[in-house]
Amino acid sequence: MEPNDFFNPNFLKELALSVLNSINDGILIADKVGIIQYVNPEYTRIVGMKPKDLLGKILADVRPGAILPAVIETGKTVSGVYREVKETKYVVDIAPIVHDGNIVGGVSIVKDITEVKKLSKALESAQSSLQKLQSTMESYFCPKYTLSQLKGDSEKLNRTIKLAEKAALADANILLLGESGTGKELIAQGIHNASPRQHGPFVPVNCAAIPSVLLESELFGYADGAFTGARKGGKLGLFQLAHRGTLFLDEIGDMHVDMQAKLLRIIQEQKVRRVGELNEQKIDVRIIAATNQDIEAMVKRGRFRQDLYYRLNAFQLSVPPLRERKEDIINLSYSIANDYDETITFTLSEEVKKLFYLFDWPGNIRELKNVIEYACNMTSQDGEIKIEHLPERMQNSKYHPYLSSEYLQPLKDSVKQFEKKLLQNLLIKFGETLEGKKKIAKILKISVSSLYRKLED
Template sequence: MKEIALITDSNSRLARVLKENLKEVFADKIVVNNYFLKEFSDDFIIDEEIVLVMIKERAFEIRKHIKPNSKVTVIKRTIETREMPKIFSIPEGTDVLVVNDNKETTYEIMSLFYELGINHLNLIPYYEDIDYKSTYIAITPGESNNVPSHIKNIVDVGDRKIDVSTFIKLMSYIDIKDEDKKFLHSNLIKYSEKLVNSDVGISERYKELFLRNEELDTVINLSENGIIFTYYDGKITICNEKMKDILGINRNIIGESIDSVFNDKLNFLLNKNDFKDEVIEFNKRFINVNKHTICSFGLESGVYYHFQEITYIRQLEQNLSKKIREKGHIARYNFKDIITKSKSMNETIKLSQKISTSDLTVLILGESGTGKELFAQSIHNNSLRSKQPFIAVNCAAMPENLLESELFGYESGAFTGALKDGKQGLFEQANNGTIFLDEIGDMPLYLQTKLLRVLQERQVTRIGANKVIDINIRVIAATNKNLLQLVEEDKFRGDLYYRLNVLPLNIPPLRKRKEDIVDLLIHFINREIEIEDSAKYALVNYDWPGNVRELQNLASYLELMCENVICVGDLPYYFQHDTVNKNFEEEKIFLENKHNFNVVVEVLKEINFFNNLNQNIGRNNIVKILNKKNIDISENDVRKILLDCSKIDLIISGKGRKGSVISEKGIKFLEEFNK
């Protein structure tokens, strides 16, 4: 195992630190022997072939103590990378005292600083017999105890470590085994990552700093806010693209003086102390400006300016409020969420899509439960305002006094119980977005007057305030009432009606889109389930006074009551009553469109006759009996009649030769038409 001699003046902390550095790289592959120059006798000889000394002068002093073939290496030392920012953060031109344990090492570390590119400071070597009262910053490599007591700003870069170049030289002297080379090189790489190498490392550090500056430049230019930073002398060191856009500048202004860039309208900012959130008007824009002076070690090192357009601030506020608003204040639905195969409904969707491209006021008409808010949200999400707030207000659900304060907001102290800081109204919250006024027909007349002003002027006035607030909103109103009739009855303002009725949209009721009923029910149940034909018939022929909302309620009921199949008997009682006790006009029309209605009645009569005898009758026997009555009919005709009668629940068809059984509804049907 190779032995190395490490010579220091005495058994000091330095000797221990250097030995630890050597062990960190070489581990147990070498033996490090410490020698202290002050303990050498005149005839003392060092046996080791590799000898390490601290400075060149020591190399000459130990010549008589080493063998002729010994390789003497002067240790180069450097500092850790993490210590560099501390030094570079000191303002340029500052007087800095460099303190070490003696004059030689002080000059050595000053020389190192210059090698590392630390040339922006006025470095002053420390001597014990000189007064440094005018200097208040010191740099030291672990010798803080030697710094004059009046200096409080001390940058301690820690004990210097053996430079990588010294290790490379040592490795060339040592006969390293092949199996150890990878291990030692790996250790050296890990060790070097912590250091600034005075020979080649500075270029790597420069490269790293360059890359970091590139990353910083990218991040700064992604900002929606203008950023500009000047050095202490007013020279611009950082300016992003947004700031150049706000200033109306296309050229590169890095290195220019700030007072030459800020025109006459902005130069007043240079003479002001630091400030926050000051609003100015510049180039027809309202700008929120912040100024902050940057200091290092008590000295001004630069000034930071931050420009933010007011319109962008508003957008941020609206986007944030959109995310945190409660249900009903978020547009969740789009046209793709509307389930339909109805011609009338598809035409309504197409019209709505055209309406969504406009910014005009919309009036949605339709019965309760038809999905007016679904269309309102879809129009908003398909518009240019889709990324802005959607505020939904039910004008019938709030007391009159509360509705006014919610819509228009109020100032501090406007009424008893008002919030201390006042409150922003829903019209303000909807700024740049859409406000949906549901059940507009129930809005009180005095509020209709205030709403008319909003539609005409796009301005609101809070309760208890004198100033008006400009807003940019789209209004979508909805009602299930006949507004024209309310106008005639003086219950709704005519001028407001015509302001609202710019783009009218009528939503068809569920009974007018019966082809959607079964599909919607399955969608709302949201699981695999079968619906028998008799149940489908009952669903389709129900009037649905509550429209889609009633269908949703039915889905919740059936999801609980049924497992895999929905029969007509599973439906609520009012479906049963409605299905059996009616005049059967729709059933008659259905059968007349497909068959000779009188023949259908004859077929049902024969089935009923045999059922009363506790017997079933098949198609072949029905044909024989009807032919004897001079009714010309084939077995295929009978099969089609039975199939259609089964679809509308007049009979229950048996499998195979069991024949058909007339239902209770079929008996009622015969009573109606066999007269």
């Protein structure tokens, strides 16, 4: 072909037609009066019509609603018109064809976006499930507590926290011992967040809450069709979910001895095999185990495997009970009350402080939390928690301040003590001015001079 052939009208026509016929967009050309002169194969595919039903026909008749006639009329280009015909969705650009300054027809360029739409819908739904999954994972696997948040005023707790900070970095397994409600789970979270595994998952498992027949498949997962009722495609175990993170085995003392043997094997081999599967998977998991039972006694009685105990006990941390760290009670109470309702500034009356200090808190922080939250609901607007706002069992406890040893004295001394306290509080409330004192005397139904006498005492 000679270069000049490009300007040969016949060649140009052939070239244009072969481009138009092979292009991936649908093309329709109509003449000045709106009669369809050309459609390409993609156009007929998109609109689902045969060329013979289009060619030579008046566009407005065969494609009702078409915009092309208006464009031919006005000479104004229109782009990005969205149209839907049955299942097909497409976008149309329409332009007039101008020759020697005159409009001689128009062209519609049609892009099928059904597939794009489908894909973007699928993407949208995938994104929304991913988001849901992520937030579930975050709430489940991203623990919120840090060790510094848990620090208290007591020497005992702070010693435990210091040890926990060391243990966190050591990456060895940890055994957390402590009475119920002392905050073992929170400390486990704090350790995870202070450890090099902080960006990995934190997977808590309550060994007491899962029936022992299910615990194995929960921990190790199972293969497709491992047993009747098994989920299709199998299931990941909590060990695999905790890969590169921390597995928190709570209430380990309740784990069945058979299960203890399986757990020991996994810890030794660092591999898990899903129930009903042959091949093993390598796992990298740090275990923090916790119990409120006397595990050493259980080992002695043969109720807990000694070898497993040693494996878990690479680091042992004891969380002290609340009655052994009473310095923490007041600040803990305030922080629990503030968490419960941050719009109110709660205070504890002196008597409540005394009672809290004397009480032995068998349920530890969990019990304190229940008591505080109950009291928060019972206080008046001023937010002061008084004895009468506490649950009845606390009001009647032998630790009630008026039953404590300092009140076991001659009645007149207790009355005097009470009177002094009352007057102090009233002076704070009404002020120490003459005006204030007159008000106090009126409330107490005594003369101002006898109020002065009492105050001088």
